[in-house]
Amino acid sequence: MKVFQVEEQWSREHLRPSTRPDPHPGPGEVRVAMRAAALNYRDLLVPQRGYGARMQALPLIMLSDGAGIVDAVGPGVTTVAVGERVCPLFFQSWTGGPATGRRLGRSLGCEVDGTMAEYRVLPEAGVAPVPAHLDDFQAATLPTAAVTAWRALIGEGRVRPGDKVLVQGTGGVSLFALQFARLAGCQVVVTSSSDEKLARARLLGADATINYRSVPDWGRRAREIAGGGGVDHIVEVGGENTLGHSLRAIRPGGTISLIGVLSGGRMDASLGLVVTRHVRLQGITVGSRDDFLAMSAAIGQHALQPVVDRVFPFAALHEALDYLASGRHFGKVCVSIRDDL
Ligand SMILES: NC(=O)c1ccc[n+]([C@@H]2O[C@H](COP(=O)([O-])OP(=O)(O)OC[C@H]3O[C@@H](n4cnc5c(N)ncnc54)[C@H](OP(=O)(O)O)[C@@H]3O)[C@@H](O)[C@H]2O)c1
The missing domain is CATH 3.90.180.10 (Medium-chain alcohol dehydrogenases, catalytic domain)
Known part of the structure; x- marks a missing residue:
């Protein structure tokens, strides 16, 4: 072979x-x-x-x-x-x-x-x-990116209808996160380096978008979009250079799913904000067979593409x-x- x-x-x-x-x-x-x-x-x-x-x-x-x-x-x-x-x-x-x-x-x-x-x-x-x-x-x-997004938002994150979810970028994990968050009845903010990609993300159901190149302080912008109180859940794929912004965007008691380290793998963010905002930092490493089966059932039921x-x-x-x-x-x-x- x-x-x-x-x-x-x-x-x-x-x-x-x-x-x-x-x-x-x-x-x-x-x-x-x-x-x-x-x-x-x-x-x-x-x-x-x-x-x-x-x-x-x-x-x-x-x-x-x-x-x-x-x-x-x-x-x-x-x-x-x-x-x-x-x-x-x-x-x-x-x-x-x-x-x-x-x-x-x-x-x-x-x-x-x-x-x-x-x-x-x-x-x-x-x-x-x-x-x-x-x-x-x-x-x-499905096996890697989709299961990762599923476990972050559904398995571990337990998002609920009406929750505000922020998704970083428009790569594999992030677009599945956008689609699953929409399935779960959440409002979704997507960031990207490209306005053209953000327009495509809106067609997929994004409620709001931010270009993280032209709006470097995108964490504050996301907080404003969420009505000042912050978003409930963040799908964090950037790591070192994005976690600080995510901590500005998250609401007290919210969850940041730590999935990727595209901009670097060291911790360079305000740990004080983690404490005072009662933030849950949740590491994610793909997921199990049961996660795959639950996710597949949802994908089948909703004919998700x-x-x-x-x-x-x-x-x-x-x-x-x-x-x-x-x-x-x-x-x-x-x-x-x-x-x-
Ligand atoms: N923990 C796990 O289980 C797991 C599973 C799968 C992947 N991952 C990790 O998650 C990350 C993404 O994986 P992927 O397969 O989805 O990658 P991918 O398809 O290559 O997507 C990467 C996208 O992320 C965005 N991006 C890049 N640098 C960024 C930054 N500094 N800030 C914000 N967004 C940025 C870009 O989107 P725009 O072009 O729109 O700007 C880029 O297209 C990687 O680090 C990967 O190793 C982890």
Whole structure:
């Protein structure tokens, strides 16, 4: 089978198309004939230097997101059938409940081979069915960005109708957060570096928008938009340079979901504001199989359409990664595993 993997050493130069023997499912395992994959910000970092202390030894098949059709099942499989369309799940050992070290230990495209392959063999609990109305590329976007946004707002955040939610940027996690917040009946403020992207965010349901380049003090502006009292929930993907603004925007007792560190990973914000505003800082690391299933049910029920910006052919993974790194995308960047899609 064809794969796209990091070989010999960590670097973009060693990220190459290659082949491996076709895998076959053993007891309790299923084989997924992959059709589509999707990129996440982490995929820019993994080939350069690995990601964390528990990386799989090289070679490593890239990417954590994808979707495909189950084409074989091993002995003893009871919950998955041949012909079912599924997503491999981001965390292969987190079926439900709170995060634990063990549950966070096996993610695709990092500690375990990823989705950039013609076939993946996984435990039956390591895949989950996909809402029927989605095309293969939309389905491929769900395991990482969508589950992260879902767990931030619904699982941990417990947002309620009428809550005010602020979403930073228009990347994969943030557009899912916008869509889920709207599903939950919340009012949503979106920030972006681009007026054109903000116009598109309004078409997706954003109630208010702020260009964080032309309004550098966007935290205060968001507070004003929320009527002076602050917003209830913030989806924080910027990190070092944005947390201070988020602390200005949040209402007393509000929740900031710490998801990304796009502008840096050090803490450089007023801890006094965290204390005096009674702010809940909630770290989020994707989510569990149960989160995926609950989210999929909501996506199916509301016929939600994930936003796919662009699809690249399998051989163009480097171009897809460069496009993601450029920041020009709105929503998700995908890759076609099969040439006929
Ligand atoms: N904790 C988790 O479980 C988890 C899961 C997924 C992702 N993440 C992290 O979350 C972050 C976003 O991931 P993603 O996959 O959604 O990335 P992405 O699709 O590449 O989106 C990044 C977007 O964020 C916005 N942005 C960049 N720098 C910003 C800044 N300084 N302030 C505000 N917005 C900024 C930009 O939007 P505009 O172009 O509109 O300005 C950019 O397009 C990354 O750090 C990623 O590692 C964490």
